[in-house]
Amino acid sequence: MRYTRRMTLTVTNLGCTRGGLCVLDGVSFVVKPGQILVLQGPNGIGKTTLLRTIAGLQPPQSGQIAAPADSIAYAAHADGIKPTLTVGENLTFWAAIFGTQNISPALAAIQLTALRSRPATSLSAGQKRRLGLARLLVTGRPIWLMDEPTVSLDTASTALFIAMIASHLGQGGSALIASHIHLGLAAATYLNLTPYANHIAPQPSPFDGVTA
Amino acid sequence: MISLLMRDITLAMRAGGGFGLGLAFFLLVAVLVPLGVGPDPITLAKIAPGILWVGALLACLLSLDRLFALDAEDGSLDLLATAPVPLEAVVVIKSLAHWLVTGLPLTVIAPALGLLLNLPTSGYPWLVAAFGLGTPALSVIGAFGAALTVGLKRGGLLLSLLVLPLYVPTLIFGAEVIRRGALGLDATTPLLFLAGITLGSTALLPIASAAAIRVNLR
Numbered sequence: 001m002r003y004t005r006r007m008t009l010t011v012t013n014l015g016c017t018r019g020g021l022c023v024l025d026g027v028s029f030v031v032k033p034g035q036i037l038v039l040q041g042p043n044g045i046g047k048t049t050l051l052r053t054i055a056g057l058q059p060p061q062s063g064q065i066a067a068p069a070d071s072i073a074y075a076a077h078a079d080g081i082k083p084t085l086t087v088g089e090n091l092t093f094w095a096a097i098f099g100t101q102n103i104s105p106a107l108a109a110i111q112l113t114a115l116r117s118r119p120a121t122s123l124s125a126g127q128k129r130r131l132g133l134a135r136l137l138v139t140g141r142p143i144w145l146m147d148e149p150t151v152s153l154d155t156a157s158t159a160l161f162i163a164m165i166a167s168h169l170g171q172g173g174s175a176l177i178a179s180h181i182h183l184g185l186a187a188a189t190y191l192n193l194t195p196y197a198n199h200i201a202p203q204p205s206p207f208d209g210v211t212a
Numbered sequence: 213m214i215s216l217l218m219r220d221i222t223l224a225m226r227a228g229g230g231f232g233l234g235l236a237f238f239l240l241v242a243v244l245v246p247l248g249v250g251p252d253p254i255t256l257a258k259i260a261p262g263i264l265w266v267g268a269l270l271a272c273l274l275s276l277d278r279l280f281a282l283d284a285e286d287g288s289l290d291l292l293a294t295a296p297v298p299l300e301a302v303v304v305i306k307s308l309a310h311w312l313v314t315g316l317p318l319t320v321i322a323p324a325l326g327l328l329l330n331l332p333t334s335g336y337p338w339l340v341a342a343f344g345l346g347t348p349a350l351s352v353i354g355a356f357g358a359a360l361t362v363g364l365k366r367g368g369l370l371l372s373l374l375v376l377p378l379y380v381p382t383l384i385f386g387a388e389v390i391r392r393g394a395l396g397l398d399a400t401t402p403l404l405f406l407a408g409i410t411l412g413s414t415a416l417l418p419i420a421s422a423a424a425i426r427v428n429l430r
Contacts (some may be wrong), residue, residue: 078287
């Protein structure tokens with residue numbers, strides 16, 4: 001399967017806020033089909049905030065995000081897995097929501113076929129993460145936003161993940177990945193967010209110095 | 213959309229899903245009140261409409277904090293908000309699923325509990341009609357409260373304080389339908405009011421709920 005539409009994600013001069021505080025400012029990049037961009041930076045720099053802004057969960061403070069409609073699939077820290085549903089039921093639900101039908105290729109790609117009828121509560125942390133990654137496959141969307149996708153994956157699963165990304169890129173998809181470790185992805189370009197961090201000191205709170 | 217409805221119902225039915233919690237609570241209220249008030253049939257018949265509706269209200273309230281909070285905790289709500297389904301529809305479907313696993317069972321069991329409370333025979337059709345028309349409003353209004361408190365951990369207290377005042381019109385008109393029905397009077401007017409509350413809140417509140425969720429997800 002190839003993605004039928006060629007989709008480019010363009011971010012121009014983006015500023016985003018977390019908890020009312022501007023954390024990033026002036027971020028610009030382009031992710032074309034077949035490309036992968038890894039966002040790097042220390043904890044708290046705003047990697048998750050940037051991804052959530054691009055995913056449309058919060059409005060940008062400034063700047064523009066240009067991507068075709070219905071082209072972005074977002075994978076958060078939390079995988080959205082219901083523990084009382086089976087692996088197959090969890091994935092079938094997301095496939096139905098995104099209007100795709102067949103979940104078998106996704107399960108096979110991430111080697112969860114054998115666990116299909118097991119309740120998700122009995123999965124290990126790494127298996128849950130793999131199920132979360134399989135969800136991206138059933139969305140059928142070309143631009144993937146991934147927040148720390150390799151957390152709790154072992155070496156073998158990380159290799160599976162890299163193979164899955166490679167196949168995604170080969171089909172004309174693209175990915176934007178937030179990670180604080182080097183993923184070892186051959187095709188990746190890296191963007192360090194540190195220069196874009198907002199250095200304006202936080203405004204003093206009216207409650208500073210107030211003691212109970 | 214159907215898949216979301218089926219998922220919510222399945223989740224409610226499976227272990228720890230909370231199906232039966234409200235029903236059991238409703239049952240307990242209706243069984244304990246005659247024991248507490250005393251076996252005088254006239255007193256019981258007089259308070260039956262009020263007790264049934266208060267029981268239904270509180271039973272409904274019990275399961276409300278799970279409506280969006282569970283989805284918010286495991287990340288499903290973020291993913292649903294970025295999925296190709298309008299958040300308003302998600303709210304409507306989740307309210308419908310909530311009604312199917314709380315309001316509908318309450319409606320079905322209410323006549324049996326009316327018997328325990330010595331409700332006069334002429335009141336039963338009105339009892340079922342009032343519950344059938346009134347309990348959907350409880351789910352829709354409750355979903356609004358749940359959406360407002362979705363970002364809060366243990367927001368149950370705030371949720372109750374927000375939602376209970378909004379439940380008062382349903383309580384008043386719902387109990388009035390049964391009271392008039394039990395006395396053999398015409399109960400069409402309060403029943404129409406009750407239907408109006410349900411229809412109005414179903415039309416307007418999902419939009420407000422979706423807006424509240426969007427703000428809370430930021």
